[in-house]
Amino acid sequence: MPFSDFPLAEPLLRAVSHYPDPTRIQSEAIPVILDGREVLATAQTGSGKTTAFVLPLLQRWFVDAQRVTRNRPLNALILVPTRELAAQVRSVVQECSAHLAERPKIVSAVGGVSINPQMMALRGGADFVVATPGRLLDLVSKNALSLSGVKSLVLDEADRLLDLGFAEELTQILELLPDRRQNLLFSATFPKKVEALAREWLREPISIRVDDEPENTPDISQRAIRVDQDKRTPLLRHLIEHEDWKRVLVFVGSQYTADHVAMKLRRNGIRSWAFHGDLGQGARSEALEDFKNSHFKVMVATDLAARGLDIEQLPVVVNYDLPRSPDDYTHRIGRTGRAGESGDAVSFVTAENEAHFRLIEKRNDFRLAREEIAGFETSEVAEAKPASAGTGGIKGRRKSKKDKLREAAARKAAE
Numbered sequence: 001m002p003f004s005d006f007p008l009a010e011p012l013l014r015a016v017s018h019y020p021d022p023t024r025i026q027s028e029a030i031p032v033i034l035d036g037r038e039v040l041a042t043a044q045t046g047s048g049k050t051t052a053f054v055l056p057l058l059q060r061w062f063v064d065a066q067r068v069t070r071n072r073p074l075n076a077l078i079l080v081p082t083r084e085l086a087a088q089v090r091s092v093v094q095e096c097s098a099h100l101a102e103r104p105k106i107v108s109a110v111g112g113v114s115i116n117p118q119m120m121a122l123r124g125g126a127d128f129v130v131a132t133p134g135r136l137l138d139l140v141s142k143n144a145l146s147l148s149g150v151k152s153l154v155l156d157e158a159d160r161l162l163d164l165g166f167a168e169e170l171t172q173i174l175e176l177l178p179d180r181r182q183n184l185l186f187s188a189t190f191p192k193k194v195e196a197l198a199r200e201w202l203r204e205p206i207s208i209r210v211d212d213e214p215e216n217t218p219d220i221s222q223r224a225i226r227v228d229q230d231k232r233t234p235l236l237r238h239l240i241e242h243e244d245w246k247r248v249l250v251f252v253g254s255q256y257t258a259d260h261v262a263m264k265l266r267r268n269g270i271r272s273w274a275f276h277g278d279l280g281q282g283a284r285s286e287a288l289e290d291f292k293n294s295h296f297k298v299m300v301a302t303d304l305a306a307r308g309l310d311i312e313q314l315p316v317v318v319n320y321d322l323p324r325s326p327d328d329y330t331h332r333i334g335r336t337g338r339a340g341e342s343g344d345a346v347s348f349v350t351a352e353n354e355a356h357f358r359l360i361e362k363r364n365d366f367r368l369a370r371e372e373i374a375g376f377e378t379s380e381v382a383e384a385k386p387a388s389a390g391t392g393g394i395k396g397r398r399k400s401k402k403d404k405l406r407e408a409a410a411r412k413a414a415e
Ligand code: AMP
Pocket: 019, 020, 021, 022, 023, 026, 044, 045, 046, 047, 048, 049, 050, 051, 310, 312, 339
């Protein structure tokens, strides 16, 4: 079914005319959102989900006569977990509305930057607000906006919102919204927390699952390379040079390692930059833009970059340090192989983390042969622990105090 079969205004159709056809999530979600139904969708970033909710919301805004009143009610509130995702969603709203004679007013309400320009921007109301939860509540407490007239609420990456510990803020926000509204919930995975949220807040939602459709399965080859812990940076350099990697996203476990590895690579003539929550908002946006525009080759990032980021033509993702959880593994490798391209996801497996990697494999139902690269043969012997023994790094059902602290820190970094 082509886009033109949807009852969308011509300027909106024109905005997506460069796409050959709607993606699966778009085909399924656009008609039901236009009908005013609630949606519970499982869709990965990269499946075209943003356009899937933005187009019908714009259509509904477009036909809504209320938009001409002076103090317009907020048409759509889009809650996202990170600033980067907010910027991406905002740009999709802008792109999709580019041909409308009258454009909607879109305001980003995200943390990490001064609140004053956002307060100014909200004067006279807004049509679309893309927000991270904490900053949205700050703005509400300063009477910069009211949520009582919101017509549609989107929870984008609901699993990540809850992972980052936004549950309390979400509840507060949901209480401030009018009862009569349309709820649209998008989530890459459906842990119990998301299910509970959906059960409590959604009214007879239409469930859409597109993640296991074969044509939506990204073409990602996974590799596990055995290496000694202290040889990982030289191996990374070797692979970048000998396998001619054009652009690489390298995941590490800490901000310190991100800075350190990026610096080491730079010293060896490989253009690299670190990306983590300790950088100011300006530096983060700039690094991301420069990476997207190929101004440098390697971005060494913490899990801040694991979800939501949409970087076209990213052929390789490397797990220099393994992710903590099997879910994070899925999100990290999902940064490559996007929009129909193929990608490589390479994990460095050391004697120390072999058991942890086995647990990631087991939980995600795959098993990779371990490669060794000539010149980097391992000297350390992996302990033959059973996969279930893990390393203590995998998230358990009950959160430890440390997990809670980590969650709070991640949330602070994300907002
Ligand atoms: P998402 O993060 O799920 O919103 O997906 C965004 C990616 O999907 C971007 O690279 C878009 O250019 C791409 N995309 C969105 N709609 C389509 C479409 N109909 N056909 C092909 N690619 C699309």
